[in-house]
Amino acid sequence: MLSSSKVPKAIFVYGTLRADWGPRGDRWGVLDDKESAVVYEYGHITGYVLKQNPRLEYPFIHADSASDSTKKVFGTLLSWPSGGADADADTQSTVFQNKLAHCDSIEGYNPEEPSCGLYLRSAVMVQPTIQDSEPVLAYVYHQSQPDQASAGGAGAGADSAGDGGVIDFPGGDWLASRDDGQDPSAGASASASEEAKTTIFSYGSNGISQLRARVQNPELSALPAALPDFALAFCLQSPGWGGGSVATLAQNEGGTAYGSVVDLTSHELSLLDKFEGGYSKEDIKVVVGKGSIRQRKAATAYIAKYPKTTADDFTPPSEQYRTAIDVHLRENWGVGAAYTPLGVRRIAADTGRVTAPLELWENPGPANLTLEAFCVEVNVLRTTPWVMPQTISEVVSKLNAVGIKTTDELAATLDVGVGHGDDSDLNRALVHAGKKPFHASTLAIFSQLLAS
Numbered sequence: 149m150l151s152s153s154k155v156p157k158a159i160f161v162y163g164t165l166r167a168d169w170g171p172r173g174d175r176w177g178v179l180d181d182k183e184s185a186v187v188y189e190y191g192h193i194t195g196y197v198l199k200q201n202p203r204l205e206y207p208f209i210h211a212d213s214a215s216d217s218t219k220k221v222f223g224t225l226l227s228w229p230s231g232g233a234d235a236d237a238d239t240q241s242t243v244f245q246n247k248l249a250h251c252d253s254i255e256g257y258n259p260e261e262p263s264c265g266l267y268l269r270s271a272v273m274v275q276p277t278i279q280d281s282e283p284v285l286a287y288v289y290h291q292s293q294p295d296q297a298s299a300g301g302a303g304a305g306a307d308s309a310g311d312g313g314v315i316d317f318p319g320g321d322w323l324a325s326r327d328d329g330q331d332p333s334a335g336a337s338a339s340a341s342e343e344a345k346t347t348i349f350s351y352g353s354n355g356i357s358q359l360r361a362r363v364q365n366p367e368l369s370a371l372p373a374a375l376p377d378f379a380l381a382f383c384l385q386s387p388g389w390g391g392g393s394v395a396t397l398a399q400n401e402g403g404t405a406y407g408s409v410v411d412l413t414s415h416e417l418s419l420l421d422k423f424e425g426g427y428s429k430e431d432i433k434v435v436v437g438k439g440s441i442r443q444r445k446a447a448t449a450y451i452a453k454y455p456k457t458t459a460d461d462f463t464p465p466s467e468q469y470r471t472a473i474d475v476h477l478r479e480n481w482g483v484g485a486a487y488t489p490l491g492v493r494r495i496a497a498d499t500g501r502v503t504a505p506l507e508l509w510e511n512p513g514p515a516n517l518t519l520e521a522f523c524v525e526v527n528v529l530r531t532t533p534w535v536m537p538q539t540i541s542e543v544v545s546k547l548n549a550v551g552i553k554t555t556d557e558l559a560a561t562l563d564v565g566v567g568h569g570d571d572s573d574l575n576r577a578l579v580h581a582g583k584k585p586f587h588a589s590t591l592a593i594f595s596q597l598l599a600s
Contacts, residue, residue, distance in 0.1 A: 157244060158286040159251060160193060160274045162223030163207045163322055173441045178250050179226070182440050184243045187227050189444035190277040192220045193288060198317040207322040208267070210291040222321040225274050225286055229376075248287065255289040268292060278433055278446045346417050349373055349434050349447040351380060351407035352395035353469060353536070354420075355476030361533040362423055363416035370408040372480035373434045373447070378405040380473075381493045381502050382465050383455040384426050388537040390466030390520060395473065396427075396452035398495050398502035406487040408480040409436055409447055424450045438481060456497040464492055464507070468520040468540060474511045475528050514597035515555055519544045522555050522597070529593045546584070550577040559598040562591070 161167075164175035167188035173179035179186045195217045200207040212219050228243045252259065256266030267289040274286045317325055350359065356370045379400035382393035397405055412420065427450035434447045465473075470490060477487045491505030511517075514525045523540045527533050534543075552558050552574075561574050575585035586594075 154271070154285060156271050156285045156287045157241075158225050158227040158274070158284055159248065160191065160223055160225050160272060160286040160288045161251075162198065162209060162221050162288075164205070165226075165251065165254070166323055167224045167226060167441055167443070168323065176250075176254050178247060178254070179441050184228055184247070185440050185442055186247075187229055187435055187442045187444055188224045190222070191225045191274045191284070192222045192277070192320065193272045193274055194218060194220055196221045196272075196288075196290065198320055198322055199314040200317070200322065202315055207317065208291045209288075210293055213293065219318075220320045222324075225276060225284060251289070257289060276444075278444070279431070281433075343413055345411040345413055347409050347411050347445060347447040348417070348420070349375065349407055349409050349432060349449040350476065351375070351397060351405050351449070351473075353389070353472035353476060355472065355479050355528070356408070356410075357479075357528050357530070357533040358472065358476075358536045359410060359420070361535045363412060363419045365416060366532070368410055368416075370410045370480060371436050372438045373407055373409040373436045373445075375405040375407070375432060375434050375449075377401050377403060379403040379493060379502050380405055380491070381455060381495045382462075383452050383457055383495060385463050386469070386537075388540075389469040389472075391463065392466035392469055393457075393463050393494075394452075394465065394469060396455045396495075397432075397449060398455065398493070400502050404486070406477055406481055406485075407434075408476065409434060409445070426453055427451060428453050455495045456500060457494045458497045462494045466520070467518050468524055468537065470509050471511060471517060471521040471524040472536070475524055479528070514600060515559065517555060519547060519553065519555060519558070522558075525597055526590070526593050529596070531589070546578060546586075549581045549583055550574070555598060558594065562595050562598065 159165075161174070163169075165178065167173050167179055167186065169175050173186075179188075195212055196209040197212050197217075197219055198207055198209050198221045209221050211217075226247075228241065228247060251257075252269070255269070257269045258265050259269075262268065268291070269287055269289055271285055272288045273283040274288075275281070275283050319325065350370070354362075356368065359370070360366050360368045375397065377399060378397050380395050381398040383396055384394055385391055386394045429448050430451045432447055432449050434445055436443045436445050473490060474488075477485070481487055489508040489510040492507045492509060493503050493505055495502050514522055517525065520540050523534075523543050524536070526543075527536060527539075547553070547558065550561075552561060558574075561577075562572070572591060574591065578585045
């Protein structure tokens with residue numbers, strides 16, 4: 149019997165229980181549970197062989213007969229952090245125990261009679277695919293050795309099949325072979341023509357509108373992502389963002405840094421690098437998704453090179469930068485999610501640790517923002533995003549040139565005009581001042597936001 153310190157708190161699955169079996173997770177509905185989000189990651193176990201009875205729709209594994217076997221079986225490692233992944237045997241989470249019992253029933257395993265069911269259940273060490281990850285102790289369901297199988301089921305039934313016996317998967321990845329429609333003996337294969345991309349975790353102003361403009365890809369898409377045990381902190385000073393500090397990441401046990409991930413080509417990454425002066429790229433592990441099924445993935449984040457500040461030299465972030473963060477998180481996590489209110493923290497120069505929030509900030513709404521922050525909200529609704537933050541000063545300068553210094557004054561000007569096209573009062577004033585007028589679509593966005 150395993151000691152309490154060695155009881156698995158995860159399950160390794162390689163067939164129809166895999167988290168990537170289908171759009172809603174596994175075949176059996178174990179993971180599609182809004183009350184208990186699962187986090188999965190890819191990994192493999194060693195010393196087992198993967199097979200399938202051709203008359204059945206699911207695979208099985210059994211220990212390789214060679215004691216020094218290096219054969220691998222690939223799959224997904226499932227855990228339920230919200231249930232207390234660090235609990236020992238006596239306090240292990242109810243969530244995990246319920247999920248384990250559900251899997252037991254699917255696999256025909258009875259803990260009271262462990263050797264009498266369709267499958268056995270054992271503890272194995274799983275090596276996650278993410279580089280530099282420590283092995284994880286997990287449960288796995290498997291058949292007995294073929295020469296020991298006598299109770300029927302996937303393994304024994306296949307051995308006696310008259311149509312060629314079992315199907316072997318030397319590559320060790322059942323799902324990849326199934327999805328690729330390839331000969332299982334070939335193992336999993338990747339397209340050599342597909343360019344490898346870098347997964348970037350964004351947590352500050354790099355929302356999807358800003359990123360599309362910066363990397364010149366209007367089709368770029370993002371997914372919500374979170375970095376456990378970290379928090380946003382602020383440092384440096386950015387003239388483009390109004391002279392205030394900008395965000396970085398700081399270790400914060402028990403906290404969560406919210407953001408999003410995008411996959412960038414090498415060219416797109418080189419374009420983004422130009423906007424990230426004062427930062428270096430570092431490898432991290434994020435949890436992607438906000439639904440019932442979330443994935444732990446390797447990612448890269450821009451981290452400030454010199455993040456520490458004293459109370460005297462710390463400059464709070466500007467309202468336009470705070471708004472950019474709010475927009476970014478709102479796009480991915482929704483309004484009123486766990487990321488609000490935004491905590492303004494710094495990394496103390498004397499301790500190197502992140503401080504408690506110096507203030508808490510919530511977006512007051514577009515009509516109550518400064519013109520600079522209002523521009524950030526406008527950018528979200530534009531079909532062709534502005535390059536930020538450069539365009540902020542250009543737009544505000546145009547408005548200032550015709551005497552508009554606040555959103556109230558902008559609203560009043562827009563209310564005067566009959567229409568919102570080139571003949572509006574605002575555009576006529578801009579032309580008179582020698583400034584380029586706004587496009588009708590931009591004026592419509594102004595009015596939409598100021599009326600909300």
